[in-house]
Amino acid sequence: MNKTVIETRALRKHIPASGEKNTDRRDLLILQDINLTVQAGESVAITGTSGSGKSTLLGLLAGLDTPSGGELRLLGRDIAQQDEDQRAEIRLGKVGFVFQSFHLLDNLTALENVMLPLELASGQRAIRTLAEAALTQVGLAERMQHLVNRLSGGEQQRVALARAFVTRPQVLFADEPTGNLDKTTGKEVADRLFSLQKEQATTLVLVTHDETLAARCDNWYRLDAGVLTAEKIAEVA
Numbered sequence: 001m002n003k004t005v006i007e008t009r010a011l012r013k014h015i016p017a018s019g020e021k022n023t024d025r026r027d028l029l030i031l032q033d034i035n036l037t038v039q040a041g042e043s044v045a046i047t048g049t050s051g052s053g054k055s056t057l058l059g060l061l062a063g064l065d066t067p068s069g070g071e072l073r074l075l076g077r078d079i080a081q082q083d084e085d086q087r088a089e090i091r092l093g094k095v096g097f098v099f100q101s102f103h104l105l106d107n108l109t110a111l112e113n114v115m116l117p118l119e120l121a122s123g124q125r126a127i128r129t130l131a132e133a134a135l136t137q138v139g140l141a142e143r144m145q146h147l148v149n150r151l152s153g154g155e156q157q158r159v160a161l162a163r164a165f166v167t168r169p170q171v172l173f174a175d176e177p178t179g180n181l182d183k184t185t186g187k188e189v190a191d192r193l194f195s196l197q198k199e200q201a202t203t204l205v206l207v208t209h210d211e212t213l214a215a216r217c218d219n220w221y222r223l224d225a226g227v228l229t230a231e232k233i234a235e236v237a
Contacts, residue, residue, distance in 0.1 A: 045214035048223035096164035
C-alpha cells in the first residue's frame with residue numbers, strides 16, 4: 001500500500017482586501033476548497049492559466065507559504081500548524097525544488113551549487129563525490145568547474161536538477177521547469193527530470209502551462225479560478 005506524502009482538505013488561500021474606507025471590498029480568493037492526495041512515488045501535474053493560483057498552490061504544498069484555512073499535511077506532518085522554522089526543518093534533506101528561473105548562485109561553479117544542499121543536510125558524507133555523480137548523471141561531467149553564469153539555459157536547468165536530486169528527496173516540487181527553455185532543450189530537461197524521478201522513486205509535483213509535459217505525469221489536475229479538478233487520474237492496478 002502506497003504511503004500518502006501530501007494531503008489537503010478544504011485548503012484555502014485568500015488575500016485580505018486593502019483599504020480601510022471601502023468596507024464593501026471583499027478578500028481576494030486565490031484558492032478555494034482544494035482537496036488533493038498524493039502518494040509516494042507518484043508524479044502529479046497541475047496546469048492552469050497565468051493567475052489561476054497554481055504557483056500559490058505549489059508554495060502551500062511545499063510549506064513555503066501558509067494557507068488561510070483548511071488542512072495540509074506534508075510527509076505526515078500538519079505543516080499548516082507549523083511556523084517557518086519548523087516547516088524548513090521538515091523540508092531539510094527530504095524536499096527538493098526546481099524553478100523556472102533556476103535559482104542558482106552565479107558566483108559558484110556547477111559543482112559548488114550542487115554541493116550546497118548536501119552541506120546543509122546533516123549526516124551527509126563524501127559530499128563532493130555525491131555532487132560529481134549527480135552532475136555526471138545529468139550529462140555535465142565536463143562542465144562541473146564552470147561558473148553557472150557561463151552555462152547555457154539548458155545546462156543551468158540540468159545543474160538545478162542535479163542539485164534537487166542529489167539529496168535523494170522524498171518529494172520534488174517543480175515550478176515551470178521548462179518555462180525558460182526552447183522546445184528541444186525543454187524536452188531534454190523533461191526527459192532527465194522524469195528519468196531521475198522514476199529512478200529514485202521520488203514523488204513529483206509539477207506546475208506547468210505545458211500540457212504535453214503534464215500528460216507525462218501519472219495524475220493531472222487543472223486549476224481554474226482557484227478550483228482544482230482532475231484532468232487525468234492513473235488507474236491503480
